[in-house]
Amino acid sequence: MTTVQQSPPTPAATGIRPKVVARTGLYALLAANVAAVTYFAADAGFGSNALIVLARFAGLYGALFMAFQLLLVARLPWLDRRIGMDRLTNWHRWTGFGLLWTLVGHVVFIAFGYADLAGTMDPVNQLVNLAETAEGVLRAVVALVLILVIGGASARWARRRLAYETWHFIHLYTYVAVVLAFTHQVAIGTTFTASGAATAYWYGVWGVALGSVVLGRFVLPLWRNWRHQLRVSEVVPESDNVVSVHITGRDLDKMPAQAGQFFLWRFLTRDRWWQANPFSLSAAPDGLRLRLTAKAAGDGSAGLRHIKPGTRVFAEGPYGAFTALHRTRTDALLIAGGVGVTPIRALMEDLTGHAIVVYRVRDERDAVLYDELRDLAHAKGAELHLVTGPPVPDRLAPRELAALVPDIAERDVFLCGPPPMMNAVLGTLRELDVPKPQIHFERFSLAG
Structure with a gap:
């Protein structure tokens, strides 16, 4: 044990915690949009069939959950620094289950509602008929199937058995489902076309959600890597199975990284460029270099000691609220x-x-x-x-x-x-x- 003289204390943090501000803001945003969706649905009229009314509300809330899910995983710096990617990802997962059940409810209520209107007891036939005759319904059915597959892959028992690359590839189909669901909503969504305000609202919701993903997951990483031009400067073995990688670049004093955060690192060699591994910074950023330290726990981390100085690096981040x-x-x-x-x-x-x-x-x-x-x-x-x-x-x-x-x-x-x-x-x-x-x-x- 090393014990030395205590340094002078500094005042404790005061005011509302950043995590509380961000979390409250997200809850308020979701609640405000639930209220807006409810208002526009009511303004469009309820109709005479209770099952179809329930189907409409389930579909609208499902569309809202889908947009909210995109926001949670957009990796926006303001949210990530205050809440953390792990918690945002966990909220994304639970929102996904809400999305799954609302969309299933939407389809079930629609099928039984139209069967009731037709005076039959065959909801499956009614759903098939809608898919064949109504514009956008077949696209919605395909979107639901994709959501069911993605939801199954996200279940805990399946997630433990799937390689990360397989799980991630399946999740990419979420964007296909989003496009299909949106075109379905545009084609036959009663609430979407009920008024100019409702149409503008839904275009705004989807625009913000998809724009956040494009900004956080594509534009910002590309901009930062073009600006900083990261390269490996040194690879230092710390022990038999632990190695530190030192990285330099341009204008690193302007990179908004903090001690405790991590990046998703891609080392642009012929055999590693497609792998993105999360490693924390092992030294506080000093404006001149970044350092990561990793233990050999798999092919990605084990191969770090063989990286050559001068290798280009593509880093996504910084991420984390730690x-x-x-x-x-x-x-x-x-x-x-x-x-x-x-x-x-x-x-x-x-x-x-x-x-x-x-x-x-x-x-x-x-x-x-x-x-x-x-x-x-x-x-x-x-x-x-x-x-x-x-x-x-x-x-x-x-x-x-x-x-x-x-x-x-x-x-x-x-x-x-x-x-x-x-x-x-x-x-x-x-x-x-x-x-x-x-x-x-x-x-x-x-x-x-």
């Missing part, structure tokens, strides 16, 4: 597990106030970047604890962690490590009554 922006207290506790130390090491440079760093590894040989942490702790007046040993017994159980950090409930806690370790530590923090707003973590496995 930054000092979310500080609520003067002092901090940083808990790292294994190679999860990389964003913690970067954050340590950026944080002010007194910091305690707890680094959990199985063996001292696994303590990547430990020498750097020790030097930083000495320079910043921080405490550094290296906790070693097998996962059981838990070295970071409530009693053990409280002994290391007696004032833990008065500190911000930044946590990064393997999922089992993070889950265990989050349970420990709950038992120690650490307020939830003071706990900061990001599940980087969702970054892709």
Whole structure:
């Protein structure tokens, strides 16, 4: 353990937390659009068949959910820095289930409603007849089938069995479903054509949603990479299975990256250009270079040590809300597990106030970047604890962690490590009554 003189404290963050502002803004945006959709649907008239009225509302809310889903995964910097890609992705997933059920309800109510109007008991035949005779209905059926396939691929049991590349390829069909659903709405949507205001509203909804995706996922990455011209400057082995990659470029002092964030990195070699891997910055950006540090856990990360200096790099980002922006207290506790130390090491440079760093590894040989942490702790007046040993017994159980950090409930806690370790530590923090707003973590496995 390294313990040195405490540095002068800095004031704690004040005001409304950025995460609360962004989350409240998203809820308010969704609620306002639900109200607008309801108003325009009512203004268009309800009709005499209750099932068809229900179908109309289900379809409209489904279209709104689809647009909202696009906004959640557009990777807009303002939202991402305040909420985090992992949480936005999780909200996207749950919104997707809402979309799935509203669209299924739309089709079921339409089929039974038109069967009721025709005086038959054959809703399937009515749906087939609509697909053959009504403009845009066949496109809507194809869109629903695509949504069902995508929803099935996103179910937890399927997601665990699919390679990321396969899952991502299936999800690309979401954009096909969006186009088909929109053309269906334009062709026969009663609410869409009921008034000029309704038509303008829906064009605005889809324009903002698709425009956000184009801006966040295409325009910004292309602009930043053209501006900064990133290249590998050095590849440094940190241990037998851990390597650091140093990257330089133009005007890096103007890149809006913060300690704790990550990029999706593409190294433009013949055999790697198509792979995008999420790696955190392992040093705070200094305006001259960026550094990532990765453990060999697959073909993508294992191949990093063979990259040649001068290799061009295409980086998407920076992403993530695991930054000092979310500080609520003067002092901090940083808990790292294994190679999860990389964003913690970067954050340590950026944080002010007194910091305690707890680094959990199985063996001292696994303590990547430990020498750097020790030097930083000495320079910043921080405490550094290296906790070693097998996962059981838990070295970071409530009693053990409280002994290391007696004032833990008065500190911000930044946590990064393997999922089992993070889950265990989050349970420990709950038992120690650490307020939830003071706990900061990001599940980087969702970054892709």
